[in-house]
Amino acid sequence: MSSIKDVAILAGVAVGTVSRVINKSGAVKPATRRKVEEAIQELNYVPNEIARNFKMRKSKMVALMLPSIWHPFFSELAYYIEDELDLEGYKLMLCNSGGKPEKELYYLEMLQQNKVAGIVGITYNDIENNVSNDIPIVSIDRHFNKKITCVTSDNYEGGRLALRELVKAGARKPAFIGSVTSVYSETMNRREGFIQEAKTMGVEYVVYEKPDPVEDDDAYFDELLKEHHDVDGVFAITDIFAAKYIERAGRQGIRVPEDVKVIGYDGIQDHPYFHPLLSTIRQPVEEMARMTIRLLYEKIEGKDLEQQVYRLPVTFRQGETT
Amino acid sequence: MSSIKDVAILAGVAVGTVSRVINKSGAVKPATRRKVEEAIQELNYVPNEIARNFKMRKSKMVALMLPSIWHPFFSELAYYIEDELDLEGYKLMLCNSGGKPEKELYYLEMLQQNKVAGIVGITYNDIENNVSNDIPIVSIDRHFNKKITCVTSDNYEGGRLALRELVKAGARKPAFIGSVTSVYSETMNRREGFIQEAKTMGVEYVVYEKPDPVEDDDAYFDELLKEHHDVDGVFAITDIFAAKYIERAGRQGIRVPEDVKVIGYDGIQDHPYFHPLLSTIRQPVEEMARMTIRLLYEKIEGKDLEQQVYRLPVTFRQGETT
Numbered sequence: 001m002s003s004i005k006d007v008a009i010l011a012g013v014a015v016g017t018v019s020r021v022i023n024k025s026g027a028v029k030p031a032t033r034r035k036v037e038e039a040i041q042e043l044n045y046v047p048n049e050i051a052r053n054f055k056m057r058k059s060k061m062v063a064l065m066l067p068s069i070w071h072p073f074f075s076e077l078a079y080y081i082e083d084e085l086d087l088e089g090y091k092l093m094l095c096n097s098g099g100k101p102e103k104e105l106y107y108l109e110m111l112q113q114n115k116v117a118g119i120v121g122i123t124y125n126d127i128e129n130n131v132s133n134d135i136p137i138v139s140i141d142r143h144f145n146k147k148i149t150c151v152t153s154d155n156y157e158g159g160r161l162a163l164r165e166l167v168k169a170g171a172r173k174p175a176f177i178g179s180v181t182s183v184y185s186e187t188m189n190r191r192e193g194f195i196q197e198a199k200t201m202g203v204e205y206v207v208y209e210k211p212d213p214v215e216d217d218d219a220y221f222d223e224l225l226k227e228h229h230d231v232d233g234v235f236a237i238t239d240i241f242a243a244k245y246i247e248r249a250g251r252q253g254i255r256v257p258e259d260v261k262v263i264g265y266d267g268i269q270d271h272p273y274f275h276p277l278l279s280t281i282r283q284p285v286e287e288m289a290r291m292t293i294r295l296l297y298e299k300i301e302g303k304d305l306e307q308q309v310y311r312l313p314v315t316f317r318q319g320e321t322t
Numbered sequence: 323m324s325s326i327k328d329v330a331i332l333a334g335v336a337v338g339t340v341s342r343v344i345n346k347s348g349a350v351k352p353a354t355r356r357k358v359e360e361a362i363q364e365l366n367y368v369p370n371e372i373a374r375n376f377k378m379r380k381s382k383m384v385a386l387m388l389p390s391i392w393h394p395f396f397s398e399l400a401y402y403i404e405d406e407l408d409l410e411g412y413k414l415m416l417c418n419s420g421g422k423p424e425k426e427l428y429y430l431e432m433l434q435q436n437k438v439a440g441i442v443g444i445t446y447n448d449i450e451n452n453v454s455n456d457i458p459i460v461s462i463d464r465h466f467n468k469k470i471t472c473v474t475s476d477n478y479e480g481g482r483l484a485l486r487e488l489v490k491a492g493a494r495k496p497a498f499i500g501s502v503t504s505v506y507s508e509t510m511n512r513r514e515g516f517i518q519e520a521k522t523m524g525v526e527y528v529v530y531e532k533p534d535p536v537e538d539d540d541a542y543f544d545e546l547l548k549e550h551h552d553v554d555g556v557f558a559i560t561d562i563f564a565a566k567y568i569e570r571a572g573r574q575g576i577r578v579p580e581d582v583k584v585i586g587y588d589g590i591q592d593h594p595y596f597h598p599l600l601s602t603i604r605q606p607v608e609e610m611a612r613m614t615i616r617l618l619y620e621k622i623e624g625k626d627l628e629q630q631v632y633r634l635p636v637t638f639r640q641g642e643t644t
Contacts, residue, residue, distance in 0.1 A: 030349050061415070068401060070592075075397035079390060082418050086425070093383070094416045096404050103408070243595035270392075273565035274596035 002043035011039035044302070059117040062296065063093040063107050066122040070096075072268040073238075073285070074122065077140070080289030081120060088297070090117070097123060111135060118296045136299035138292050141186050147308055149299065151292045152186040154311040158281040159193025161316050162235040162263045163203070165279070169261040169322040171233025173204050177224060177245065178237030179212035186309075187237060190265055190281075194235055206231055221248035232260055239264035239278050246276060246321065262321040269319075277319035284312045324365035333361035366624075381439040384618065385415040385429050388444040392418075394590040395560075395607070396444065399462070402611030403442060410619070412439070419445060433457060440618045458621035460614050463508050471621065473614045474508040476633040480603040481515025483638050484557040484585045485525070487601070491583040491644040493555025495526050499546060499567065500559030501534035508631075509559060512587060512603075516557055528553055543570035554582055561586035561600050568598060568643065584643040591641075599641035606634045 004022075008015045013032060020028050021036040028036075039045070062085055066074045082092045093116060097103045104123055110116050118136035139150045159176075166174040176194045178187075191207060198205040206228050214220050225248065236242035242264030246256045256262050256276065267282030291310060298305060326344075330337045335354060342350050343358040350358075361367075384407055388396045404414045415438060419425045426445055432438050440458035461472045481498075488496040498516045500509075513529060520527040528550050536542050547570065558564035564586030568578045578584050578598065589604030613632060620627060 027352050029351075064416075069391065069397050069404065070401040072394065072397070075391050075394070075400075078397075078416065079392040079418060082391065082416055092416045094386075094400065094404055094414045096401055240593075240595075243593075247595050269596075271562075271565075273562075273569050274591075274598070276596070 002045045004045070006043055007036065007039045007045050010043060011035045059114055060089055061091045061093050061116045062293070063095060063110065063116045063119045064121075065095045065097050065104055065107055065119060067098060068096050069094060071240075072270075073266045073283070076268075076270070076285045077122075077289050080286045081293060084290045084293040090293075108137075111137070118300050120292055120296060136296055138296045138299065140288065140292060149295055149305055149307075150186065150309045151288050151295065152309065152311055153281075153283040153288065153314045155186050155189035155314075156193035156196075156311075158265060158314040159190040159195075159235070160197040161193075161314065162190075162265070162281055163194045163197040163201070163205075165263055165316050165322060166233035166235060166261050167201065167203055169233070169257065169279075171261045173206065173231055174198070174233030174235060174261075175206035175208055175224075175228055175231040176235050176237075177208045177241060179214050179241075180209045181212045190235075190237055217244060217248075221245065225249060225252055225254075234260055234262045236262065236264050239266045239268045239280055242278050242280070242321070243276075256321050263316075264321075267317055276321050279319040279322040280317050281314050282317045283314060287312050324367045326367070328365055329358065329361045329367050332365060333357045381436055382411055383413045383415050383438045384615070385417055385432065385438045385441045386443075387417045387419050387426055387429055387441060389420060390418050391416060393562075394592075395588045395605070398590075398592070398607045399444075399611050402608045403615060406612045406615040412615075430459075433459070440622050442614055442618060458618055460618045460621065462610065462614060471617055471627055471630060471632070472508065473610050473617065473632045473634070475603075475605040475610065475636045477508050477511035477636075478515035478518075478633075480587060480636040481512040481517075481557070482519040483515075483636065484512075484587070484603055485516045485519040485523070485527075487585055487638050487644060488555035488557060488583050489523065489525055491555070491579065491601075493583045495528065495553055496520070496555030496557060496583075497528035497530055497546075497550055497553040498557050498559070499530045499563060501536050501563075502531045503534045512557075512559055539566060539570075543567065547571060547574055547576075556582055556584045558584065558586050561588045561590045561602055564600055564602070564643070565598075578643050585638075586643075589639055598643050601641040601644040602639050603636050604639045605636060609634050 004015055004018050008018045011018065013036060017028060017032060018036050021033050064078060064081055066078070069075055069078055078094065085092050095103060095107055104121070107116070107119060111119050120138050120140065121142070122140045123142055137148055139148050141152050142150065163174060176191050178191060180188070195205065195207065208224050208228060210220055221244065234242070234245055236245055242262050246262055249256065249260060254260055262279065264278045264280040267280050269277060291312065295305060295310070326337055326340050330340045333340065335358060339350060339354060340358050343355050386400060386403055388400070391397055391400055400416065407414050417425060417429055429438070429441060433441055442460050442462065443464065444462045445464055459470055461470050463474050464472065485496060498513050500513060502510070517527065517529065530546050530550060532542055543566065556564070556567055558567055564584050568584055571578065571582060576582055584601065586600045586602040589602050591599060613634065617627060617632070
């Protein structure tokens with residue numbers, strides 16, 4: 001690890017000058033300051049306490065990139081992320097990327113310019129070429145191929161759990177329904193767990209997927225209901241998918257749970273006022289949010305993390321649809 | 323309005339020096355830079371183009387303070403606010419104040435230190451002593467006594483509309499139910515409009531309110547249902563209040579809309595999957611968000627606004643509860 005001396009040598013200045021730059025105290029010529037700051041960056045000179053404070057002073061801001069804050073799952077996540085950041089005096093910058101890669105790249109640039117200290121990213125775009133493993137970024141759900149730390153619910157176990165609960169509720173031909181992104185995402189494990197458990201239990205099953213995002217709900221559900229009319233259980237990749245299925249199936253006289261048992265994923269309904277209350281695999285949103293921020297701090301401080309993917313346990317929440 | 327020359331004179335430097343400070347180009351001694359920056363602040367030296375860019379560079383960040391991003395109304399608002407800010411390259415800093423005045427005061431301090439360019443505030447706390455009329459802050463819903471610009475839906479007309487729709491649906495003794503904050507809030511006009519319209523129409527009505535926040539839902543609704551069992555229409559101050567009422571009334575065998583017609587306020591249900599779909603006074607959330615940001619820009623640029631309160635029209639959205 002580099003010392004303040006290394007920085008002084010590389011910049012060709014005295015140690016006292018480096019210290020003045022770090023503390024922003026006393027007169028330093030702009031050209032000298034620039035040389036020192038470049039040396040600090042080049043050596044990735046990291047804290048003793050003074051340097052840490054300096055670094056902190058540069059940015060106490062964390063960017064949260066998510067497809068849309070308007071989605072109840074993401075707004076719950078953002079709520080706890082902001083709460084956890086606030087404990088350490090960090091501020092949250094919010095970015096609805098809306099799936100726009102250029103907006104996400106812009107925030108990565110801000111990170112490289114030290115305008116934000118770190119990024120929490122929920123992205124389904126393939127921006128990984130612009131992401132290196134040593135920058136403070138923690139992903140949620142999305143698992144990058146490179147060494148980006150990822151916090152996620154245990155999607156695989158969630159899929160297994162959903163299959164078991166559908167069978168327990170009486171389903172004999174359950175289907176997994178969802179959409180599939182072009183790049184690898186942790187959410188794909190929901191399907192994998194579902195399939196694996198069905199095979200283990202010897203249950204006949206269906207997988208119905210279309211490319212993400214699904215542009216035409218009518219076409220999606222019409223085809224599903226037409227081609228798989230014998231399905232009597234549905235595990236939907238999200239609660240919203242589950243709710244849409246129930247509404248479309250209802251139009252054709254299919255009753256839930258009498259004719260088809262339905263289980264969603266997320267647990268977006270946080271009060272019991274609107275029906276149906278979905279049976280669902282509940283993500284531990286608060287724990288995911290807080291763990292994400294604590295891991296991000298470690299990365300900001302330059303520490304190596306033990307794991308690349310942190311999977312938190314899910315639970316089944318019984319609603320009115322199984 | 324001050325010129326670059328005024329700044330140079332006050333700082334005791336050449337105009338070229340001021341320009342170099344503004345453009346962050348060329349060598350300027352830290353002490354000189356400080357003098358120039360102080361002079362700029364003291365004179366409130368505002369753009370020509372160079373100065374504007376300089377000012378922008380200081381902060382392209384707007385803070386959004388709201389009680390909780392987890393609430394669907396606020397997350398929809400935040401979605402459009404971020405979208406509008408993004409058009410001009412501004413970033414959104416998000417703060418869940420959770421009704422904590424100290425957190426709100428902290429953001430006001432950030433504004434005074436130029437760490438944020440402006441604040442959009444949804445606050446129900448009485449922080450107005452710390453708010454002066456010349457700082458770039460725009461309030462939503464909450465109407466400060468001082469000259470803080472406020473963007474709100476037309477709560478008074480919303481209250482009148484709700485009363486008329488309840489009567490039209492057959493209610494003969496409608497009630498307004500809500501909670502009441504200790505400081506003045508625009509939302510109080512929902513009640514006022516309701517009362518005024520009832521008087522105009524000669525309709526018997528009930529007002530049922532408790533101090534905000536309502537800590538004990540059970541006590542709140544038990545008392546309401548016990549003391550006002552003859553009520554056959556409810557206008558609730560928010561959709562959530564309406565949903566809670568429906569759930570509690572249902573436990574006592576009261577059917578909605580057969581026995582009691584119910585209208586909420588906000589329009590938080592943005593898809594038709596969960597029931598009951600509330601009949602509601604829909605706030606023009608997107609328009610409110612975009613207007614708020616455009617007004618904030620004018621304040622950031624030091625312009626005087628024509629109005630203090632901007633009220634946007636609401637509409638009645640028919641659901642399943644009237």
